[in-house]
Amino acid sequence: MKYERLTKEQFEELHQEFINFLATQSITAQEWEDIKANKPEVAEEELDIFSDLVWEGVLKNVQFLEHYSAQHLFLFHFLESDIQLIKVSVSRKDIDITTTEGYRWLQANLLTDDVELHQASKPLSADRNKDIFALIKQGANITKGELFQYFDNLINQTA
Numbered sequence: 001m002k003y004e005r006l007t008k009e010q011f012e013e014l015h016q017e018f019i020n021f022l023a024t025q026s027i028t029a030q031e032w033e034d035i036k037a038n039k040p041e042v043a044e045e046e047l048d049i050f051s052d053l054v055w056e057g058v059l060k061n062v063q064f065l066e067h068y069s070a071q072h073l074f075l076f077h078f079l080e081s082d083i084q085l086i087k088v089s090v091s092r093k094d095i096d097i098t099t100t101e102g103y104r105w106l107q108a109n110l111l112t113d114d115v116e117l118h119q120a121s122k123p124l125s126a127d128r129n130k131d132i133f134a135l136i137k138q139g140a141n142i143t144k145g146e147l148f149q150y151f152d153n154l155i156n157q158t159a
Helices: 008-013 015-024 029-038 040-059 100-108 128-137 146-158
Strands: 064-068 072-078 082-090 115-123 141-143
Touching: 008 015, 015 029, 015 040, 029 040, 040 128, 064 128, 064 146, 072 128, 072 146, 082 100, 082 146, 115 146, 141 146
Parallel strands: none
Antiparallel strands: 064 072, 064 141, 072 082, 082 115
């Protein structure tokens, strides 16, 4: 398995897609029930294959990720051959930007000495989707990139 198995809830959400997946392999509902009952290892393999297909479909479309921690905000933009990163760091340990109050503080204090903005980029590995998946496993969330674009404009206007 390349990524990880979908959760029970995710499988429930993708019930129809899983039925279609089984149909592409000429597995009927009755045959699927038989496989689950008599060949659980085959059923497990099918669940893993379907999970990887779903992850591949999702990951290939990812352009932006965000990851928050108490004093840091990591914003990622995935281009064709590299990852651009914007890191927002809060030097005050009494501020937690994962809270509503802390995030409001960040908005109000963006251009103070208590907030540092850094920009970097690095080449993607040969497996772009695995790079993205690793960040998601560490807690990053897929976004539309509004924050990345906001900070990118802010940094490049003041540079």
